[in-house]
Amino acid sequence: MKQSLKKPVPDPTVRERLLTAATDLFNRKGYAGTSVREIVEAAGVTKPALYYHFESKEGVYLALFQETFAAFLATLAVPGSGAGSARERVLDLCDRAFQFSVAHLPLVRLMYAIYYGPPQGAPNFNFEASHEAVQSLIAAVVREGIESGEFKPIAVEDAMWAVVGALNIAMEVDLCHPEQSLGREGLARLLNAVFDGLATSATPLKKARKGVRP
Amino acid sequence: MKQSLKKPVPDPTVRERLLTAATDLFNRKGYAGTSVREIVEAAGVTKPALYYHFESKEGVYLALFQETFAAFLATLAVPGSGAGSARERVLDLCDRAFQFSVAHLPLVRLMYAIYYGPPQGAPNFNFEASHEAVQSLIAAVVREGIESGEFKPIAVEDAMWAVVGALNIAMEVDLCHPEQSLGREGLARLLNAVFDGLATSATPLKKARKGVRP
DNA sequence: GTCTATATTGAGATAGAC
DNA sequence: GTCTATCTCAATATAGAC
Numbered sequence: 001m002k003q004s005l006k007k008p009v010p011d012p013t014v015r016e017r018l019l020t021a022a023t024d025l026f027n028r029k030g031y032a033g034t035s036v037r038e039i040v041e042a043a044g045v046t047k048p049a050l051y052y053h054f055e056s057k058e059g060v061y062l063a064l065f066q067e068t069f070a071a072f073l074a075t076l077a078v079p080g081s082g083a084g085s086a087r088e089r090v091l092d093l094c095d096r097a098f099q100f101s102v103a104h105l106p107l108v109r110l111m112y113a114i115y116y117g118p119p120q121g122a123p124n125f126n127f128e129a130s131h132e133a134v135q136s137l138i139a140a141v142v143r144e145g146i147e148s149g150e151f152k153p154i155a156v157e158d159a160m161w162a163v164v165g166a167l168n169i170a171m172e173v174d175l176c177h178p179e180q181s182l183g184r185e186g187l188a189r190l191l192n193a194v195f196d197g198l199a200t201s202a203t204p205l206k207k208a209r210k211g212v213r214p
Numbered sequence: 215m216k217q218s219l220k221k222p223v224p225d226p227t228v229r230e231r232l233l234t235a236a237t238d239l240f241n242r243k244g245y246a247g248t249s250v251r252e253i254v255e256a257a258g259v260t261k262p263a264l265y266y267h268f269e270s271k272e273g274v275y276l277a278l279f280q281e282t283f284a285a286f287l288a289t290l291a292v293p294g295s296g297a298g299s300a301r302e303r304v305l306d307l308c309d310r311a312f313q314f315s316v317a318h319l320p321l322v323r324l325m326y327a328i329y330y331g332p333p334q335g336a337p338n339f340n341f342e343a344s345h346e347a348v349q350s351l352i353a354a355v356v357r358e359g360i361e362s363g364e365f366k367p368i369a370v371e372d373a374m375w376a377v378v379g380a381l382n383i384a385m386e387v388d389l390c391h392p393e394q395s396l397g398r399e400g401l402a403r404l405l406n407a408v409f410d411g412l413a414t415s416a417t418p419l420k421k422a423r424k425g426v427r428p
Numbered sequence: 429g430t431c432t433a434t435a436t437t438g439a440g441a442t443a444g445a446c
Numbered sequence: 447g448t449c450t451a452t453c454t455c456a457a458t459a460t461a462g463a464c
Contacts, residue, residue: 118244168383190379193368194408197412198377200365262441
């Protein structure tokens with residue numbers, strides 16, 4: 001048993017190859033449909049290597065999401081995101097999130113597949129937590145923008161959803177149609193459109209404002 | 215084959231029960247993992263009933279999406295969506311789309327599962343077409359709004375994505391967290407926020423506007 | 429032990445009575 | 447339109463020869 005509980009600098013190549021191979025196979029054949037044998041063969045290693053770095057197939061799966069999620073939060077929390085106007089900080093936050101998403105498309109795709117797909121015996125990972133983490137980060141900046149008067153005094157939740165909606169659609173376009181990706185510049189344009197508004201003048205509905213169509 | 219191409223008012227109960235049961239099972243066990251036997255048992259009918267109304271298991275699957283998609287387009291094209299300001303028309307269009315989505319959550323969920331999930335031998339259905347249909351409808355109204363001066367002269371695509379982003383996020387919240395649904399009113403608030411803008415004044419970035427972070 | 433041939437199972441699909 | 451009863455076919459499991 002060479003491996004203590006401290007993880008003494010495990011070989012990154014083998015570990016990475018296993019994670020990459022697992023992501024690819026889970027995407028192509030599903031979690032249940034992927035065997036440990038297939039993973040190790042695709043990674044060019046042997047079974048014991050997998051069981052050394054991870055405890056099981058479930059361990060590979062959980063490591064995949066846990067480590068990526070941790071890296072995602074670290075990316076968002078990087079210094080420099082606390083300076084500037086609320087608009088700039090939201091743009092920066094979304095830019096980081098978008099870049100991360102683009103750099104990890106296969107895992108994002110897997111997340112969607114697991115989240116929406118039928119149960120496959122895959123271990124539970126709290127995807128909600130990662131969504132809520134991003135949302136609360138954006139909501140916090142939006143709240144400050146509203147309190148400082150930079151943003152209009154609308155509900156924080158509404159403003160947050162407007163921003164998350166733009167970020168989310170940019171990510172999904174990249175995921176589903178990479179060839180027509182909006183790119184970082186496109187996301188920035190989109191967010192600025194949301195900040196500045198589409199309308200030339202703030203002219204709400206002519207008719208009743210309470211209730212939607214009868 | 216009594217059933218002509220005109221669909222002479224087929225019995226809605228059995229047919230509907232089959233479609234509902236299939237949607238539920240496909241969602242829970244996947245397309246490949248669901249057998250015809252399970253579908254007919256869940257629907258309380260026998261195999262031949264399924265093969266009478268549909269030609270095969272694939273036929274059930276395709277009917278599910280084809281008919282729902284057709285109904286969706288019909289919902290969006292309903293009279294009344296051509297009147298009023300561009301803002302009102304976009305709100306109306308999105309409201310219809312949202313209501314339809316909420317009324318067909320299981321099928322929307324299945325669409326996501328099929329779209330992002332691993333191949334399961336399910337027949338090809340062009341999900342892109344339905345997305346593009348909605349997008350082009352919205353883009354058309356947005357374009358008219360821009361041309362009439364009601365909207366700012368930004369790129370039609372950008373404005374379209376801003377609107378679709380808001381609609382999309384409202385749909386996904388309803389899909390993933392129905393308990394915190396924005397509801398029709400929430401979607402309207404969200405869209406109006408996008409129309410009017412979050413910022414109190416159109417003050418873009420202080421620094422360079424070309425390029426995102428270096 | 430391995431290999432081939434045969435069962436067994438469960439899938440999708442159908443014929444013909446009612 | 448719906449049912450009972452049956453068919454075809456593929457994958458898998460197993461038996462028994464070698």
